[in-house]
Amino acid sequence: MKSVHNAMAALRCFSGQTRELAVSRVADRIKITPSSASRLLGALRDGGLLDQDPVTRRYRPGRLALVLGGLYQAHTKLRDLAQSELDALVERSGHTGYLSLLDGGDLLVIHTRQGGYPLRLVVEPGARIPAWATAGGKALLARLPDPEIRERLRRAPRNSQWPTPSPRGLQDEIARIRARGHALAEQETFPGIRAVGIAVADGEGRAFALSLSFPVAGPDRKAQDRFLGMLREAGHRLGDRFGDAAWQAYTASHPKPRPPRGGRSETMEAP
């Protein structure tokens, strides 16, 4: 299945930073000859997974990609609602928010939203970062059983930019995240950047991380705590909505912001 593998390697070249790619760029990045790349991308275009700009001859994601992406969300609307929550969070905090999910040992960024604050950590959708170096990634990992966490981190290729954790430190941090229900990244993703992250899952298996990043020298302690509180409120809302058992447990460490009184307004359509 080499050609199929190459095809997906080619597809993975596309990201928020590189929405369009020339044949030769793809050939370089996945180490195949330009002739093969030309045929491969041509086939993907014929199938509708890619579109080709008729004038520049460059490729970009196509219609088939759009429908498949839409289908990922499957039955739930967790992704949609999570994104709304995130947008609101960014609006109120002024800092950058990320919606992402776990891909092996990496955090895969799905959606970002820039806040108004001038100093920003810009990460494009499609970017992959070692999960353990991010707040969202840690929050997602902490939901997995211990052996799987170790397995995922073991398999992840070593990366000089983001070091691998010590077994001891890993254990402690995971325990802390599980107890509190949120994860912190203290300049671990990027120097000078602090981040807070939570993870929410729908009925079966699909988990997303919501995270918020800001400069360490930016908002003061009080403000940071407010952001964390807002993030946790969002987590509670989503957790309640999608029956995420973990979020019931987290009520202990931080009290649940609004104890459910009768008569919540339903904004979603009935099935």
Next chain:
Amino acid sequence: MKSVHNAMAALRCFSGQTRELAVSRVADRIKITPSSASRLLGALRDGGLLDQDPVTRRYRPGRLALVLGGLYQAHTKLRDLAQSELDALVERSGHTGYLSLLDGGDLLVIHTRQGGYPLRLVVEPGARIPAWATAGGKALLARLPDPEIRERLRRAPRNSQWPTPSPRGLQDEIARIRARGHALAEQETFPGIRAVGIAVADGEGRAFALSLSFPVAGPDRKAQDRFLGMLREAGHRLGDRFGDAAWQAYTASHPKPRPPRGGRSETMEAP
């Protein structure tokens, strides 16, 4: 590139109705042996384009599909805004709305939203319908140069359920749609169902159709005209926003609802 072609044929089996597929179902539908299908889907899973349910062994769109779908929207947010407009339309009319685009000679449904009205034409996202049998498809086709319209319809495989148009009728209908700026489908998609559709394009090439369907016996003439008016208003807003020249021209037939007074509020972030 046969295996890549098969891969995309397999991917095209997924739709709103069939979000999960078993190996054998895919094998049947794209006419390959189960062994090949097993290897093929396995490769797509390894690449992240598909996920496999560990217990049922069935496949569904994966993370890579999600990012690629997100990238389709590219620089513009036409899709997002069009969807918002559509949702509002459905809310106000109570009937079903569709967001779709042209795929060869077919209309490819991207997003649907059910209204409250009990009698509904249910079309799942991912569905393909001969464009000429739909209001949205006609609106999209009418934007193309004449030879290309004929070419696309010529290439489309014959389909007993939806007949091909006569050259004469095609010519007239296209002219009518271009003059008015919207298309109608009078029980052409489905018996007893009437639909109205418009098409909007962003700066370069990407065009979406917004359409609304309702039973012929449902809303009265007045109400239908209101729906059409609302749809056209949405078209004007989107057309203005994305510089769609066609929508300036359409002002003649139906007067533009709100002539642009100074000081439009900018909701999009600056680049």
Next chain:
DNA sequence: GAATGCCGTTGCACATAGTGCAACACGGGC
């Protein structure tokens, strides 16, 4: 305007890569 470099695409011969067949393992039903 010719020359140069870069890019995308196409023919061709070879060897790899993917195919179908058959067999196996697994899980549920009459």
Next chain:
DNA sequence: GCCCGTGTTGCACTATGTGCAACGGCATTC
């Protein structure tokens, strides 16, 4: 227990995709 349906794996064969080289198009350069 026996089935049937399903998903996966070994194996031999051939069809398929590969690299190489050459070509045409398009800018940029001199």
